[in-house]
Amino acid sequence: MKKIPKEIKCVIFDMDGVIIDSEEIHKKAYYETFVSLGLNVSDELYKSFTGSSTINAFQRLVAHFNLDKKPEELVLDKRRRYVNFFENDPNLHLVENVEEIIKYFNKKGIVLILASSSAMINIDRVFNRFNLNGYFSAKISGADLKESKPHPEIFNKASILANIPKENCVVIEDSDNGIKAANDANIFVFGYANKLSEGQTLKNADAVIHDFLELKDLI
Incomplete structure (x- = not known):
């Protein structure tokens, strides 16, 4: 050190x-996206995304679950959900x-x-x-x-x-x-x-x- x-x-x-x-609203946005895709993402897998970019997270998810989806489209979906939480959560600080x-x-x-x-x-x-x-x-x-x-x-x-x-x-x-x-x-x-x-x-x-x-x- x-x-x-x-x-x-x-x-x-x-x-x-x-x-x-904002970690909590990011998590809500991610899990809403996972549910919409029918994915069961473990806590361990989700925690491994912390600190990574959203595109990196979805590239890994697409590969992990062998999804027929473009990571870029999933990023936009998650971002829409995040913005909704961001703009409507008065407790965000x-x-x-x-x-x-x-x-x-x-x-x-x-x-x-x-x-x-x-x-x-x-x-x-x-x-x-x-x-x-x-x-x-x-x-x-x-x-x-x-x-x-x-x-x-x-x-x-x-x-x-x-x-x-x-x-x-x-x-x-x-x-x-x-x-x-x-x-x-x-x-x-x-x-x-x-x-x-x-x-x-x-x-x-x-x-x-x-x-x-x-x-x-x-x-």
Whole structure:
């Protein structure tokens, strides 16, 4: 495990389960889609998707169940269901204390990058609803990249967009797939222990936090 960088100039955030507690509505949207297809998806298989892009998840499902369906069409179906939950769930909220830590980093002049497996349309939906655009220098959607987490491509791109050496960057992730991606990108990674992120061990994180305010003593 790596030590916390002495000088941190960039913080790279995941979104679902880190910035917004949206894992539950993603799960509802996925399972509605599974039911519509007549699929019995085990908890273990579903948990293995956490942190991956939706297209990657449905590519694996189509192969696993030998479906005569195009993954791209299933992505659109799931996205429609997600949007319905997103727009009609008044209880959807930011993760506790994440807005405060984002403002804290911004005030310190730390560059913030969003690196999420979600589609950009969903990223923008979250950032517009919760007024986060002004704090972040760039937003990256894994859906627009060749590879999905746990591949390190998204974090390699984040450090390039930040124009900051990796040794001065840290990642915040709540999924084992995302943590592996950060590990393989050779960037220090904080695992955020979100109780709603099911089945994630965070065992390969360089450090684990349970509350974002802990970062004020570390960064």
